[in-house]
Amino acid sequence: MQSGTGRATACSIARALAVVGERWTLSIVREVFAGAHRFDDFRKRLGIARNILSARLRTLVEHGVLERRAYQQAPPRFEYHLTPMGNDLYPVLVSLMGWGDRWLAGEAGVPLTLTHRPCGHAAQPELTCGHCGDALRHEDVRARLRLGAGSPMKNPDRARHGRGLRSDS
Amino acid sequence: MQSGTGRATACSIARALAVVGERWTLSIVREVFAGAHRFDDFRKRLGIARNILSARLRTLVEHGVLERRAYQQAPPRFEYHLTPMGNDLYPVLVSLMGWGDRWLAGEAGVPLTLTHRPCGHAAQPELTCGHCGDALRHEDVRARLRLGAGSPMKNPDRARHGRGLRSDS
DNA sequence: AGTATCGGTTTCGAAATGAAACTAATGGAT
DNA sequence: ATCCATTAGTTTCATTTCGAAACCGATACT
Structure with missing residues (x-):
């Protein structure tokens, strides 16, 4: 399975998009940050088709963004967790959220508020x-x-x- | 033409991805930041198919990320420029580039270096x-x-x- | 007259996506 | 022991999107 165009590019943005630029990828990573770790978590929260979810999880693991971790033996069941590489996507997600907040917020306003605990204030990222x-x-x-x-x-x-x-x- | 799933979502990230989450969208915006403004600029730099580029530019304009601006009358020719909404995607692109730099840089290293002119130093975003x-x-x-x-x-x-x-x- | 440039649209085969059915291992209820 | 539920998928097949190539229309250049 190849991601993106498969061409080598000189641009880090294009290379990043080759890994996380597919239809559902960033939404899946977002859900991991939000506490989803299991197949059905993702499926229920995102409404993504099972086969597509399966494929995306596999490529995310292959690329090193997520780690597949057994949480029981019989029957074998797995959870998906962020690797350091995946965790480092946090700024991307927050930036994207900020942009969505500023330009696409519905009438009800920004759905999610971030509090920066060390300083105790609402974080304007x-x-x-x-x-x-x-x-x-x-x-x-x-x-x-x-x-x-x-x-x-x-x-x-x-x-x-x-x-x-x-x-x- | 609809973007994303078309479902209303409570998540700003999902809403942002509905606008800029398609295969080529962020790469196109990246090229506008990098100085590309015309149809053939994008085509040559990205190697994207004409019909797809045409569709992406149209949706970007519809969503208010880009502005379509005539630069001559006969024959009518157009350029694409960032709107304030599009310009505000800069942090997303820089974050993505940073991530790509840190985790996907090839042997040759980070291709692009950013210099913050007010302070004169290389910017670690x-x-x-x-x-x-x-x-x-x-x-x-x-x-x-x-x-x-x-x-x-x-x-x-x-x-x-x-x-x-x-x-x- | 012929060719090149620019910004597209049309056409059509290939690939990705999505819905639904199915598989497999196990636990609990009847 | 049988039936149902849970979880994590895979398989199948129809629909949608993508991509390559051909074509179009206006203009300029030679």
Whole structure:
């Protein structure tokens, strides 16, 4: 079973999407964060078809995002848990949730509120620069290709000047 | 053309994925951030089929993520630009890129380096609590359903205790 | 007149998805 | 002992989506 296009890409976003970009994948991971661990948990919460769920769980395990763990022997039954790799998807999910909150919230408002326990306040999740701590905005960021990074590009157009996610030569 | 399952969901992540969760959608948005604006830009950079690209651009415009803007009259030609809603996807893309960098980088290493111009340093993008500024980690966050938020749930199982993305009652 | 560019649409075979039925191992109730 | 329920799938088959290639329409270039 292959994910995405199967092509090697120089872009980490494309590579990430090859692993978690399929129809149900991020929703499944979301449910694991939310406490779902068993086949039927996912099925009931998401309304996903059994065969598709089965396939997605398998690829998530293959890719190392989830771990399949037996919780009883007779009959053999399994739970799915986040690996460190899977746990590290938290910022992606939170960012996505924030975006959905800001732009797609229904009349009833934001369904989920996050409380940051160490400081005790409602967390407005924010993407910041790890160095100065300020918010990381597209306009303030210059992206450049690492020299000799990735596979040789098919489209030389790709290496151009700019900012944000655009790659400077 | 419908996106996702079409079901109303209480989860902002699911709603976000209904808009940007299809196979090519985030890759297209990524390319807009990277400086691609025209049909053939996307096609050449992504290697996506014309009909699919056409459909994705249409739904992105319909959902308000991209704006279709004529750049000449004869013959009529169009460019696609980020709306504020689209621009606000930046943290999602950066988070995804970070994850891809950390877990899927090839031998050649991380292809793209981000420089935060205000502080002049390489940005390690980080998700933080907007209140205290500390890193926002799953273990430190308690999620709770807003009272009366969202549509009535089909699965009462969904309202349970826990932390992270799990919804406390 | 012929070719190239740009932004698509149409057509059609291939692949992915989804609903439903079925399997397999076990426990509990009658 | 038989029947039903639970859990975690697999199999089958119809529907939907995707993708490659051909085509279209307006314009410019040679």
